Amino acid sequence: MELSSRKRKILGLLVERYIKTAEPVSSGEIKTLYGEDISSATIRSELASLEELGYLVQPHVSAGRIPTEAAYKLYVENVLAGEKKEIRVAGVRDYLGKKIVEIEDVVRNTARVISDATNYTSVIVIKNTDDIRIREVKLVEVDAGKALVVIITDSGVIKDNIIEIPVNMGSGYVAAANSVVNDLFADKTLRDVKNASASIDDEMMQYHDIFDKIIKLLEEYASGRHNKVFVEGTSKMFQHPEFSEIDNARDFIRLLDEKDKLGELMTNDGDIELSVRIGKPDGLEGNCSMVTARYSIGGAEIGKAGVIGPERMDYDKVVSVLHYIQKVFNGEEAPDDDNNKEKKNGEIRTRE
Amino acid sequence: MELSSRKRKILGLLVERYIKTAEPVSSGEIKTLYGEDISSATIRSELASLEELGYLVQPHVSAGRIPTEAAYKLYVENVLAGEKKEIRVAGVRDYLGKKIVEIEDVVRNTARVISDATNYTSVIVIKNTDDIRIREVKLVEVDAGKALVVIITDSGVIKDNIIEIPVNMGSGYVAAANSVVNDLFADKTLRDVKNASASIDDEMMQYHDIFDKIIKLLEEYASGRHNKVFVEGTSKMFQHPEFSEIDNARDFIRLLDEKDKLGELMTNDGDIELSVRIGKPDGLEGNCSMVTARYSIGGAEIGKAGVIGPERMDYDKVVSVLHYIQKVFNGEEAPDDDNNKEKKNGEIRTRE
DNA sequence: TGTTAGCACTCTCAACCTCTGACTGCTAAC
């Protein structure tokens, strides 16, 4: 169904207004915002028609209209199709200057920056993909019978864990195992390694046990069940009126609290560069929306960075911030001029 | 001020009742709980007197009484002085069986167990103390000019971080630095190391830079500003009626969200084995109390494990659970019999 | 002097009403 240009403009104005005020928008308000001369009665009949099409609802008969999820969807399509505003965020590039750093620190900082810039809660998942290239695997003896496994990848140290090793094997054992393990793993992707696990030859049999353990570790790592999830700015939710509703607040906190589910939810949106999920239809309880961006360091996908907030989210701003962060991560530095273009009005273009 | 035995008994019953129901307790209710024959009028006059002493308040004139923070304090003293119930928690000993494991996993698991057992939100802080003994420091070259520092202590791998190292120093450089660093650091406490940092002799000067960086890292680590804070079971708060009040919920979430402050708060209670902080007088906004227990692995203090919940918290249960966890951590396994003693009644004994 | 029964009093809470203001949908005219 193709919306008329006037309907699109009215719907766009209404969505933006509602995002700003969180109050139902009346025909009179839109008349003021519209610019050209048009009566509120005309707008009312357009609103009635948009309501029939499923883009608007009235909380009650004498109230203004609020957008439905369908309206947000249309609005977001428009935001994504349009040119992104450049919202440059202070402090990101500083700590990203040094390329290889402890990845968790980068992530935590980034999450905080995103949350502060958007005023929403931000979530970052370090995705455990098969495609990360292992640069080196180190075995470090830590205690009798225990060794620390450090896996160094293209994008930093992403995993360290303790495995048990045979005791009383002589002083050279760990060093030898180290070297053999490295031969097998270095410069392969996790995917390669998993496939190669069958082809261990006789000479290596004495390290079989260690191989098995490391491979198990890698598999567990790659399976995605151990996604690391970082949440920052939880309390920012209370700045938004929908979460004064205790039920919404509870659903929101529950979503963040179940980190496994959250990680799963964030990573299961396929190969989309920037995905937006809105409310119940997308599986989000408690009047929530979620915008997630895939991000990479040096070409390899590392995970997802996202923002969780009310359905009535400032998608334009959030998309811009995430887009900027994405660019910085990929090393495409943002231009240095400061003239942030403002969109003229909120007209929603339907996709042809 | 010494409370009469009857006052103590009444106050104890009232506190326990209120912990259970979250409703103001009336004189009639206490009459039922009291056992011996006593009229509600008598109880009323005792209640009036306890109110005058600051142990009780009335939400309004025709309501029952609720305990003040002072009353909780008295109650908690009684709980702490008494014999702890043995609340044995399933699942703790399993993963604690293996002594050296990735410490973060243990902590996360423990936090979850505590939260599930108590039905409150649990927090664990890995405290960065000067007293942990360094067993070994490993330098692992990660990239040109970058090395991973792994510090292995008595209680596991507690810190890993990346430092920059000089480039183009030849293949043996890192290995040599490794050995020199180890000579300096191995088998010392963080405190020792900090004091020794001045005494670097000439022969070691070429590694001066690396020393400095590692020491800086250790200092930063020991300064407590980088306490690692783990929170589990945030959404459990919503099971307790005080957090239907949106203001309380907000204060609670804010407390958990500011991890640095929270870590500071948890570790700044001195050398007390088990500390209880109740409400505003103890610096907790939003009708919160916090019970924290010092815990150690193999004698060395690792950090604090705690529970955060409403002032009206089941202190008895929480203290018991934390006490049990503490014992398991210290390797004193709990006895295997199942007869959990129930306290007879809630009489509060004032300290002599 | 401590304890008790009885009663008047106070206050909350829920139900119910009314009034006002906000917006709408509809209609008739342009």
Add this chain to the structure above:
DNA sequence: GTTAGCAGTCAGAGGTTGAGAGTGCTAACA
């Protein structure tokens, strides 16, 4: 197709009322 005008609807604020809960006080009693 657009508009002015108007009747209709509803939420929310404010006020009233009655029931229920629980107290404090008093006077009598052991």
